[in-house]
Amino acid sequence: xxLSMLVALVRPMGPVIVGISLGFTLxxxxxxxxxxxxxxxxxxxxxxxxxxxxxMAQAGSLKGARKxxxxxxxxxxxxEDFEPRIVPYNKPAQQGPPKKVFRAKxxxxxxGIRERLFVAVLTSKNTLSTLxxxxxxxxxxxxxxxxxxxxxxxxxxxxxxxxxxxxxxxxPVLNMFQTVHYLLEHHVTEYDWFYLVQDDxxxxxxxxxxxxxxxxMGHQLYMGRPEEFIGAEARGRYCRGESxxxxxxxxxxxxxPFLEQCRMDIVSIRPDEWLGRCIIDHAGISCVExxxxxxxx
Numbered sequence: 437x438x439l440s441m442l443v444a445l446v447r448p449m450g451p452v453i454v455g456i457s458l459g460f461t462l463x464x465x466x467x468x469x470x471x472x473x474x475x476x477x478x479x480x481x482x483x484x485x486x487x488x489x490x491x492m493a494q495a496g497s498l499k500g501a502r503k504x505x506x507x508x509x510x511x512x513x514x515x516e517d518f519e520p521r522i523v524p525y526n527k528p529a530q531q532g533p534p535k536k537v538f539r540a541k542x543x544x545x546x547x548g549i550r551e552r553l554f555v556a557v558l559t560s561k562n563t564l565s566t567l568x569x570x571x572x573x574x575x576x577x578x579x580x581x582x583x584x585x586x587x588x589x590x591x592x593x594x595x596x597x598x599x600x601x602x603x604x605x606x607x608p609v610l611n612m613f614q615t616v617h618y619l620l621e622h623h624v625t626e627y628d629w630f631y632l633v634q635d636d637x638x639x640x641x642x643x644x645x646x647x648x649x650x651x652x653m654g655h656q657l658y659m660g661r662p663e664e665f666i667g668a669e670a671r672g673r674y675c676r677g678e679s680x681x682x683x684x685x686x687x688x689x690x691x692x693p694f695l696e697q698c699r700m701d702i703v704s705i706r707p708d709e710w711l712g713r714c715i716i717d718h719a720g721i722s723c724v725e726x727x728x729x730x731x732x733x
Contacts (some may be wrong), residue, residue: 578641612707633680672722674712
């Protein structure tokens with residue numbers, strides 16, 4: 437009776453007791469295997485060599501794993517005490533403000549894309565509010581703002597919806613000089629063709645735009661209504677301002693270095709004749725009424 441009760445109590449603990457026993461046994465076996473000295477004197481020489489190779493392989497595989505206290509330091513080898521050193525924080529030198537990058541006002545200017553036509557209307561203080569206004573109504577909505585009126589009058593009330601540039605001198609030749617100079621300074625990089633006309637001239641903008649659309653922008657062209665110079669020694673012909681005349685961008689760029697010299701040397705009372713002499717003297721191009729309509733660009 438008592439034996440059966442004891443067996444019933446011990447039976448659930450049997451696996452635990454067996455596991456603990458096996459664990460102790462395996463631990464004893466492993467300690468005996470590692471601590472056993474590897475001397476080649478006992479047993480077969482081949483067996484001793486094999487065991488030596490196994491031990492060297494195990495040592496090589498465990499070479500990378502070191503104990504924390506096995507790592508040597510430079511201070512311990514040299515017998516010097518370690519002295520902490522404070523590294524100060526040096527604030528990097530403050531650089532100047534970044535350079536401002538110039539960007540063109542319009543993307544077309546930055547990409548080198550130019551418009552075809554720009555119109556400059558020469559007016560005066562007496563006709564700014566009359567003829568100039570009529571010319572603006574005729575041209576402005578066709579040219580989409582690519583239109584400027586040039587006059588010598590300053591501090592005068594500008595009519596609504598007009599872009600007027602005043603040079604400050606009513607002399608016609610100086611007004612022409614300042615107008616060409618303004619085009620070179622502000623618009624020569626944006627347009628291929630420049631049409632200069634007086635405010636009392638009627639212009640058909642559609643035909644003008646069609647004309648420049650069929651002209652090559654690389655030509656040095658001075659086109660309008662040709663007129664002979666007064667005097668037998670004069671060569672070439674100039675374009676009459678009353679009829680308007682067309683100048684190419686390439687021609688204006690060639691004329692740019694000599695514009696100031698023309699203002700000082702050429703004497704004339706007519707602005708269109710003065711400009712014609714300047715173009716013939718320094719660009720070698722005379723006014724033409726017709727041009728072969730062929731686009732190569």
